Amino acid sequence: MLQRAQARITRALEAELLLGHDLALASYDVLTRLAESPDRRLRMNDLADRVLLSRSGLTRLVDRLQRDGLVEREACPDDARGLFAVLTDDGAVRLAEATPTYLRGIRAHLLGALGADELRRCAAVLAGLAGPPPGEG
Amino acid sequence: MLQRAQARITRALEAELLLGHDLALASYDVLTRLAESPDRRLRMNDLADRVLLSRSGLTRLVDRLQRDGLVEREACPDDARGLFAVLTDDGAVRLAEATPTYLRGIRAHLLGALGADELRRCAAVLAGLAGPPPGEG
DNA sequence: CTTAGAACGTTGCACATGCATCTACATAGG
DNA sequence: CCTATGTAGATGCATGTGCAACGTTCTAAG
Numbered sequence: 021m022l023q024r025a026q027a028r029i030t031r032a033l034e035a036e037l038l039l040g041h042d043l044a045l046a047s048y049d050v051l052t053r054l055a056e057s058p059d060r061r062l063r064m065n066d067l068a069d070r071v072l073l074s075r076s077g078l079t080r081l082v083d084r085l086q087r088d089g090l091v092e093r094e095a096c097p098d099d100a101r102g103l104f105a106v107l108t109d110d111g112a113v114r115l116a117e118a119t120p121t122y123l124r125g126i127r128a129h130l131l132g133a134l135g136a137d138e139l140r141r142c143a144a145v146l147a148g149l150a151g152p153p154p155g156e157g
Numbered sequence: 158m159l160q161r162a163q164a165r166i167t168r169a170l171e172a173e174l175l176l177g178h179d180l181a182l183a184s185y186d187v188l189t190r191l192a193e194s195p196d197r198r199l200r201m202n203d204l205a206d207r208v209l210l211s212r213s214g215l216t217r218l219v220d221r222l223q224r225d226g227l228v229e230r231e232a233c234p235d236d237a238r239g240l241f242a243v244l245t246d247d248g249a250v251r252l253a254e255a256t257p258t259y260l261r262g263i264r265a266h267l268l269g270a271l272g273a274d275e276l277r278r279c280a281a282v283l284a285g286l287a288g289p290p291p292g293e294g
Numbered sequence: 295c296t297t298a299g300a301a302c303g304t305t306g307c308a309c310a311t312g313c314a315t316c317t318a319c320a321t322a323g324g
Numbered sequence: 325c326c327t328a329t330g331t332a333g334a335t336g337c338a339t340g341t342g343c344a345a346c347g348t349t350c351t352a353a354g
Contacts, residue, residue, distance in 0.1 A: 028209060046340085064303060072165060074342050079304055081340085101302040101349045143280040183310085202332060214311050216334055221310095238319045238332040 029129040036125050041118040046073060046081055048122060051090060051115040054107035061104040063096065090114055166266040173262050178255040183210065183218055185259060188227060188252040191244035198241040200233065227251055 034045045043051075053070045054060050062070070068078040082105050085091040090111035096102035107115075130139065171182045180188075190207045191197050199207070205215040219242050222228040227248030233239030244252075 031209070044340090065301085068303095072168070075303065076305080076343080077341055084340095096302095099302080099350075103303070181310085200332085205333095211312050212333065213313080213335080217310070220334095233332095236320075236332080240333070 029126070032129045033122065033125045036121055037118055040121050041114060043114065043118050046071070047085060047090075048115070048118055050078075050081060050085065050105070051107060051111055051118075054091065054105060055112060055115055060107035060112070061094065064103050064105055067105055085111070166263070169266045170259065170262045173258055174255055177258050178251060180251065180255050183208070183214075184222060184227075185252070185255055187215075187218060187222065187242075188244060188248055188255075191228065191242060192249060192252055197244040197249070198231065201240050201242060204242055222248070 030045065037043045037045060037048055049071050050067065053067060054062055064078060064082070065075070067082075068075050071078065073081065082091055082093065085105075086093060090108055092106045092108055094104040094106050096104055167182065174180045174182060174185055186208050187204065190204060191199055201215060201219070202212070204219075205212050208215065210218065219228055219230070222242075223230060227245060229243045229245055231241040231243050233241055
């Protein structure tokens with residue numbers, strides 16, 4: 021249930037971001053992680069973990085983002101093996117433009133895909149899995 | 158938040174099903190939909206909708222499932238354009254074997270990825286989006 | 295210093311997927 | 325009957341992804 025709802029939402033978001041901002045969802049995710057990191061930069065490895073993408077997947081994705089000027093690679097002074105992925109100004113702008121679309125999409129599609137009722141049931145399921153709240157019972 | 162948690166769970170589930178039962182998550186989903194349908198069969202088109210896969214994607218996936226003997230195609234008597242995808246006995250067995258893995262995985266990874274606390278917060282977020290329950294307030 | 299092993303990121307390959315297109319069949323209008 | 329339009333699935337192509345393997349660099353042990 022959660023599975024399918026999420027798949028629907030993901031695909032809708034993907035389409036909207038792509039259409040409106042020429043950004044894949046994975047790209048949006050990468051830009052977000054970079055934006056919220058100190059100096060807008062992250063080691064490729066760390067980024068791969070946060071973005072839930074394999075190393076190779078990230079390599080290619082950053083290739084594309086770099087080609088589009090949204091991200092740059094910088095050598096890591098401490099470790100010659102390492103590379104930083106750095107959010108460019110253009111990248112920050114694109115991200116800022118896309119964020120409202122993203123947030124609106126989450127809200128709209130979450131409600132649209134499930135309906136308030138199912139949403140409540142999902143909430144109940146999650147709450148049940150989590151166990152009773154600590155300050156109660 | 159939900160996004161990334163779900164991605165993590167999906168990938169973990171995918172890996173476990175693949176390793177333990179040689180079933181991709183998409184395949185598991187297809188088998189499930191067929192199993193819960195009357196006569197264990199569904200038109201390709203209907204199946205594609207329920208499984209959240211494009212038509213072409215489903216064509217290929219059913220190709221693979223058919224190759225592995227888990228599903229068969231049957232002509233549709235009413236409409237010569239149409240095809241049924243039918244769950245075979247082998248398919249039903251594989252599905253039955255995989256289901257415990259799936260359910261255990263959902264529970265384990267949902268809790269593992271988020272922790273009871275975050276889970277409660279997610280539940281609260283969903284509940285908030287859904288609005289107040291009808292029988293209250 | 296030298297060597298062995300680990301870690302970081304990239305690349306070759308295989309594969310699943312979507313979009314656009316195609317064919318076959320169905321349905322409506324003449 | 326014949327034609328036009330729509331629908332069900334399949335296929336060509338491009339793309340994004342992961343796994344395994346590779347080269348480079350770091351770290352530890354001698």
